[in-house]
Amino acid sequence: MLSEGAGGTISPAVTCGLIEIRESMLKQDSLIEYLLEERILLPEKVEEILSYCDQSGQSLLSYLKSNGILDADQLTRAVAAGNSIEFIDLRPDMIDEMAAKLVPAELARQYNLIPVRMEKNRLYLAMSAPLNLAVRDLITTKTGYKVVPVAATEEAVRQAVNCHFNLESVTKQDIVAMRLKGSGTEKSKKKGTRHSEVADAPIVRLVDSIITGGIEARASDIHIEPQEPDMRVRYRVDGMLVEALNVPASAQLEVVSHIKVLAEMDISEKRLPQDGHIAIQHRDKDYDLRVASLPATGGEKVVIRILDASTGLIPLDTIAPQEDDYKRFKSLISNPYGMMLLTGPTGSGKTTTLYSLLQELNTPERNIITVEDPVEYRLGGITQVQIKPDIGLDFAKCLRNILRQDPDIILIGEIRDFETAEIAVSAALTGHLVLSTLHTNDAVGAISRLVSLGIPPFQVASSLLGVVAQRLVRKVCDKCSEPAAAQSHEIAMLDHDGSGDVPEVYKPTGCEVCKNIGYRGRQGIYEILSVSHAIKEMIVDGKSNERIAERAIDEGMKTLRTQGIIHAMEGRTTLEELSRVVDMREA
DSSP: OOOBOTTSSBOHHHHHHHHHHHHHHHHHHHHHHHHHHTTSSOHHHHHHHHHHHHHHOOOHHHHHHHTTOSOHHHHHHHHHHHTTOOBOOOOGGGOOHHHHTTSOHHHHHHHTEEEEEEETTEEEEEESSTTOHHHHHHHHHHHSSEEEEEEOOHHHHHHHHHHHTOHHHHHHHHHHHHHHHHHHHHHHHHTTOOHHHHSHHHHHHHHHHHHHHHHHTTEEEEEEEOOSSEEEEEEEETTEEEEEEEEEGGGHHHHHHHHHHHTTOOTTOOSSOEEEEEEEEETTEEEEEEEEEEEETTEEEEEEEEEEGGGGOOOHHHHSOSHHHHHHHHHHHTSSSEEEEEEOOTTSSHHHHHHHHHHHHOOTTOOEEEEESSOOSOOTTSEEEEOBGGGTBOHHHHHHHHGGGOOSEEEESOOOSHHHHHHHHHHHHTTOEEEEEEOOSSSTHHHHHHHHHTOOHHHHHHHEEEEEEEEEEEEEOTTTEEEEEOOHHHHHHTTOOSOSSOOEEEEEOOOTTTTTSSEEEEEEEEEEEEOOHHHHHHHHTTOOHHHHHHHHHHTTOOOHHHHHHHHHHTTSSOHHHHHHHSOOSOO
């Protein structure tokens, strides 16, 4: 029975409670209507879930989210439906540029939101999390407009933000200011203006937008290069350099100096190469930026390597999703002792693969020590050592001391010389599992490389478990790739005899998702050589690389070429991309 006040009327507290109940029921009814209209759930399943929610006290939306019934896009639509918020299929061309400028790019990226339009004192704000009242209040305070949230999917908002707050548009005004400033510098000096005041916010904002633009573009490296008449900024995305921005040459010294200050480098030293690092946070992620400067004609070139701690911890089954590759990796690292090597050019993903292997091996009963140059990612439960050649702490010296630390597994960043190779082989022969890298073109080449460094063939044969040669190829965009008949030169690559149907290969056409490049992301292809008893004998006998490779292929090894063709035929990459990183000539 409802409680009443002195005059027989319902009390304000009860009235408030009834309103809340009614609003909650309306929200639930709207959500149920959405689930049924979109055919996400059948009516009987909805009844079953509602019954459970009544008994458990859990909200319907919370249940749908925690049990994975709705994906991210559906969840946004459901939130909108359940809270009477308009949902829009957001496109970049729907954005009013004047409205978009009301919100700083940093806030738009941080909270994944963008103004769509203004109407009198109202600002319609597209949000992937439209129920975030704190953010809505923040935008109201920043703009002075009353915020009206509209819901849109996370990806749609991100694309709109990237389109309207791209590097070029964000820095355009700053670049104009720099060009104007170039003519007024002398006047400022005459007034005695300090460098910190002249060096200005435009430079700070420009450097910040260059770095965040690189992160948003999924770049692995940022290249800042002295050119005439402008300084060029390029990003390495999926292994390819793409132009991002041209900055006035007059601002070059200030841009480089500001980066050096952030990286704690000597801004007065312009004659020698320097290294430094910057720690930043972007979108709630921590990034370590490795900065390297190089004196060049026209000024200093700066390259910034972007390291995201989360990307360094990729599970092995994600690194090697093909079942055969995964089993071969597991077989090699399941040995209690011996040496496993990864080979490939710089930037082929060797370090990431090594870290994935260490994750598989990292258990409380094992003592794992790494020697690296540099330590790129921090791994919990593992002792990591950074070499310092300037004080004499090189790979060889580190390894000699590490062997006194009772290790079970040793990771060596790279085998570069006889001394390092000798200690690694010795450790492998005395009961340690050793993981390291070499620079060779294929897996078999690692054997002759060790011998050329001075390791006797019988020691190579006794210590070596296996060698993995790897490359990274760009993946075709799954939104715009289409099958097409192979051209004559592609048929030749596939070793097709010309009879029967013309084989199909995949061709990317380009779309908004991949920024009209046709590729998005990269994946590894692997040539995994397991050193069998027969191959050990061939190494001791000094057989050629070609003979050893033939034997390995007979035992089941797939070459990089063969692996690449499989990936291309299954639509994961293209033959054109494969030719860029793998020698496609028949051996």
